[in-house]
Amino acid sequence: MSTTLPVFNLAHQHRPDEVLEPRTSAEVVRAVRAAAAAGRRLHPVGTGHGWTHAIEGGTALLTCGLDTVTIDGERSSARIGAGCRFQEVIVAVAPHGLTPLAGSAPAVGVIGFLLGGGLSPLGRSYGWATDYVRSAEVVTGTGEIVTASEAEHPELFRALLGGKHVPGVVTAVEIDLLPLSTFYGGGLFFDAGDAETVLTTWATWSAQVPEHVNTSAALVRMPDLDSVPVPLRGRFVVHLRIAVPLDLVGADEAATLVAPLRSLASPLLDTLGVLPASGIGAVHADPVRPMPVLEAGALLRDFDPTAARKMLAVAGPQTAAPLAMIEVRRLGGRLAEPPKRPDAVVGRDAAYGLFVVSAPVPELFADAVPAAVGGLAKAMAPWASGGFQPNFVGALNQPSAFATAWPEETAGLLRSVRETYDPADVIGH
Numbered sequence: 001m002s003t004t005l006p007v008f009n010l011a012h013q014h015r016p017d018e019v020l021e022p023r024t025s026a027e028v029v030r031a032v033r034a035a036a037a038a039g040r041r042l043h044p045v046g047t048g049h050g051w052t053h054a055i056e057g058g059t060a061l062l063t064c065g066l067d068t069v070t071i072d073g074e075r076s077s078a079r080i081g082a083g084c085r086f087q088e089v090i091v092a093v094a095p096h097g098l099t100p101l102a103g104s105a106p107a108v109g110v111i112g113f114l115l116g117g118g119l120s121p122l123g124r125s126y127g128w129a130t131d132y133v134r135s136a137e138v139v140t141g142t143g144e145i146v147t148a149s150e151a152e153h154p155e156l157f158r159a160l161l162g163g164k165h166v167p168g169v170v171t172a173v174e175i176d177l178l179p180l181s182t183f184y185g186g187g188l189f190f191d192a193g194d195a196e197t198v199l200t201t202w203a204t205w206s207a208q209v210p211e212h213v214n215t216s217a218a219l220v221r222m223p224d225l226d227s228v229p230v231p232l233r234g235r236f237v238v239h240l241r242i243a244v245p246l247d248l249v250g251a252d253e254a255a256t257l258v259a260p261l262r263s264l265a266s267p268l269l270d271t272l273g274v275l276p277a278s279g280i281g282a283v284h285a286d287p288v289r290p291m292p293v294l295e296a297g298a299l300l301r302d303f304d305p306t307a308a309r310k311m312l313a314v315a316g317p318q319t320a321a322p323l324a325m326i327e328v329r330r331l332g333g334r335l336a337e338p339p340k341r342p343d344a345v346v347g348r349d350a351a352y353g354l355f356v357v358s359a360p361v362p363e364l365f366a367d368a369v370p371a372a373v374g375g376l377a378k379a380m381a382p383w384a385s386g387g388f389q390p391n392f393v394g395a396l397n398q399p400s401a402f403a404t405a406w407p408e409e410t411a412g413l414l415r416s417v418r419e420t421y422d423p424a425d426v427i428g429h
């Protein structure tokens with residue numbers, strides 16, 4: 001059956017044989033065992049931000065019913081059900097003066113994000129979000145409920161910390177929270193006419209900033225919608241994003257650090273200021289409305305002014321590239337530190353991450369979008385590390401991107417964990 005699952009990315013027409021929405025871990029166990037007995041695959045589905053293909057047949061297991069957040073204020077931790085989005089967690093823990101290390105879009109599911117490593121707009125200051133996972137409850141492909149942690153099922157636990165496609169359904173995670181109440185940040189939006197000055201200067205500036213400065217730059221074709229602020233509506237803009245946690249520096253110092261960007265040109269919109277930690281979604285201001293998009297990502301070893309000019313030449317305001325957004329995130333800082341325990345995170349050795357989102361126009365998906373993304377990939381090739389961050393692999397990446405994302409030692413661990421916990425290959429992704 002072709003069915004419209006309640007997911008963010010509408011580009012993929014999922015056709016599962018059945019859709020289940022369990023409300024307890026025991027119901028997940030029953031679903032996995034029934035799928036295994038029937039020789040069906042079972043696909044865990046979160047908020048559907050990260051699917052790179054359509055589900056064909058089998059069982060789609062929606063996790064949205066597993067939506068409980070339990071806070072332990074004394075331990076500064078939270079147990080989060082698999083169906084939770086970051087927004088629910090952020091709101092639940094904020095009264096305790098705590099915040100999770102969330103991604104750019106609070107509407108994204110916590111589990112899918114964590115399974116890929118979890119790159120936060122505060123990552124340079126605090127590391128990968130998986131660094132904060134204490135344990136996870138998993139229903140394995142054999143239908144057993146296990147708790148994975150450093151002490152229990154350590155290899156499965158390691159696979160969960162960045163291995164992305166895991167041999168089970170994660171039903172809940174326990175994570176450490178940050179005692180962060182405010183940060184300095186937001187966005188600077190510049191006109192297309194200033195694109196070269198802004199992007200080349202940001203490239204130089206971002207390479208030198210200290211680790212408490214988190215930043216990214218995006219070329220965005222803003223839709224002409226009422227939900228878009230009037231000065232940006234229907235325009236091509238360069239969006240510089242900033243987040244400086246104020247437990248590390250004062251607001252005045254943070255403002256001084258970003259002053260060179262503010263004086264580059266006259267911004268169309270400047271939203272920089274002191275924000276509550278719960279306002280992290282305002283930094284990227286990612287779309288929340290479901291839409292059909294194709295995506296691709298790559299890791300970069302560098303992004304210098306020459307790379308910025310090349311990018312503008314193939315996808316800048318003078319071109320007709322059907323791309324809604326091209327984003328370059330500065331990595332490094334604590335994201336580059338060696339892990340304190342074994343994990344499967346990818347991206348520590350890259351200086352920047354590149355992510356491309358197509359225009360939400362399915363008629364362009366067959367030819368125009370792949371051609372534009374291919375042209376961009378070719379232009380960026382001299383700066384590409386050759387690696388891929390699993391959370392930013394999309395339908396427009398080569399099929400080999402997932403296969404080659406992990407170094408051989410980690411890939412071997414992921415294979416062996418799959419053979420142990422899902423020998424019949426029941427869990428599909």
Ligand SMILES: Cc1cc2nc3c(=O)[nH]c(=O)nc-3n(C[C@H](O)[C@H](O)[C@H](O)COP(=O)(O)OP(=O)(O)OC[C@H]3O[C@@H](n4cnc5c(N)ncnc54)[C@H](O)[C@@H]3O)c2cc1C
Pocket residue numbers: 008043044045046047048049050051063082102103104105108109110111112113114115116117118119120121164165166168169170171286287391392428429
């Ligand atoms: C607008 C936008 C902004 C984003 N920003 C960031 C960001 O800042 N940082 C970052 O790291 N990533 C980011 N991402 C990527 C995002 O983290 C991934 O797409 C992630 O997979 C989304 O999780 P989800 O809940 O939507 O999972 P889904 O898209 O539903 O699933 C993705 C994969 O995870 C598996 N999965 C989901 N839930 C479970 C479960 N409970 N047990 C086992 N497997 C499961 C699915 O089977 C599937 O293979 C962003 C994506 C979008 C669209």
